[in-house]
Amino acid sequence: DAKTTQPPSMDCAEGRAANLPCNHSTISGNEYVYWYRQIHSQGPQYIIHGLKNNETNEMASLIITEDRKSSTLILPHATLRDTAVYYCIVKIIQGAQKLVFGQGTRLTINP
Amino acid sequence: ETGVTQTPRHLVMGMTNKKSLKCEQHLGHNAMYWYKQSAKKPLELMFVYSLEERVENNSVPSRFSPECPNSSHLFLHLHTLQPEDSALYLCASSQDKSTNQPQHFGDGTRLSIL
Numbered sequence: 001d002a003k004t005t006q007p008p009s010m011d012c013a014e015g016r017a018a019n020l021p022c023n024h025s026t027i028s029g030n031e032y033v034y035w036y037r038q039i040h041s042q043g044p045q046y047i048i049h050g051l052k053n054n055e056t057n058e059m060a061s062l063i064i065t066e067d068r069k070s071s072t073l074i075l076p077h078a079t080l081r082d083t084a085v086y087y088c089i090v091k092i093i094q095g096a097q098k099l100v101f102g103q104g105t106r107l108t109i110n111p
Numbered sequence: 112e113t114g115v116t117q118t119p120r121h122l123v124m125g126m127t128n129k130k131s132l133k134c135e136q137h138l139g140h141n142a143m144y145w146y147k148q149s150a151k152k153p154l155e156l157m158f159v160y161s162l163e164e165r166v167e168n169n170s171v172p173s174r175f176s177p178e179c180p181n182s183s184h185l186f187l188h189l190h191t192l193q194p195e196d197s198a199l200y201l202c203a204s205s206q207d208k209s210t211n212q213p214q215h216f217g218d219g220t221r222l223s224i225l
Contacts, residue, residue: 032211043115043201043216044154051211098167099214101153 004088009106018075020105022088025069031092033064034099035073037084037107044087044101047073078109114138117202117217124192125225132187132220134202140215142208143185145177146201148219154201160185161208189222197224 005023012018024033034049048055048062050071055062061074075082087104115136124130136143145157159167160179174196176188185202199221203214 034213041218041221043117043203043218046213046215049211049213098156098159099154103153 004090004102006086006088006102006105008103009108011108011110012075012078014080014109014111015077018078018082018107018109020073020075020086020088020107021070022072023070024088024090027068027090028092031090033062033068033071034089034091035060035062036087036089036099036101037082038087038104039081039084045084047086080109080111083107083109114215115202115204115217117200117220119220120218121221121223123223123225124189126192126194128192129188129190131189132200132202132222134185134187134217136183136185136202136204136215138204138215140204140206141182142205143179143182144203144205144214145185145187146203146216148199148201150198157187159208166208192222192224194224197222 032049032051035047036044038044048057048060050062050064052064052068064071085104085106087101089099118133142161144159146154147157148154156169157171158177163179174191178186199219201216201219203216205214206212
């Protein structure tokens with residue numbers, strides 16, 4: 001699976017949009033981009049995933065560049081409860097589903 | 112997230128004890144997974160079950176023994192564990208093992224080996 005690169009930490013003010021970047025320059029055509037987050041003492045929570053088109057759901061939006069080498073997760077109106085470690089994962093869909101979690105981005109939402 | 116439930120949430124055991132971790136999913140999924148998350152380390156996949164058949168075993172020591180009696184339940188039987196086995200054990204499920212649909216995780220069992 002392709003390796004991803006994320007900033008180790010970010011801060012965002014409550015109520016503002018949080019934009020979390022992810023680089024996946026070695027991604028191949030049959031690999032999806034997934035985002036999860038993990039709040040302290042809880043299991044990872046699925047947020048969103050996509051292949052090449054931008055995606056939006058009730059939690060977030062996912063913007064994937066045209067060359068698919070990077071993506072951005074957008075939390076449109078961050079709240080204090082969005083403070084967590086956010087993981088960007090690239091995964092092939094064939095075969096067993098092995099999610100490879102990196103170090104992620106520790107996002108802190110400040111009041 | 113209430114679709115995947117793990118019990119107990121916390122477990123303290125001695126190295127000679129035998130215990131079991133339980134996972135139950137209410138999402139109608141066909142694949143279930145065990146992961147281990149140690150402090151300061153990324154998640155490590157341990158086992159994958161698809162339609163109650165084990166399809167992947169990532170070189171996990173035999174002191175960890177999984178069991179999947181049906182597609183909704185997954186167990187991890189523990190015996191003669193070592194202190195380095197102290198970690199958060201996470202269960203996940205997905206619609207199928209080969210699909211783009213995401214895995215959904217429980218909140219884990221935090222295991223401490225004395």
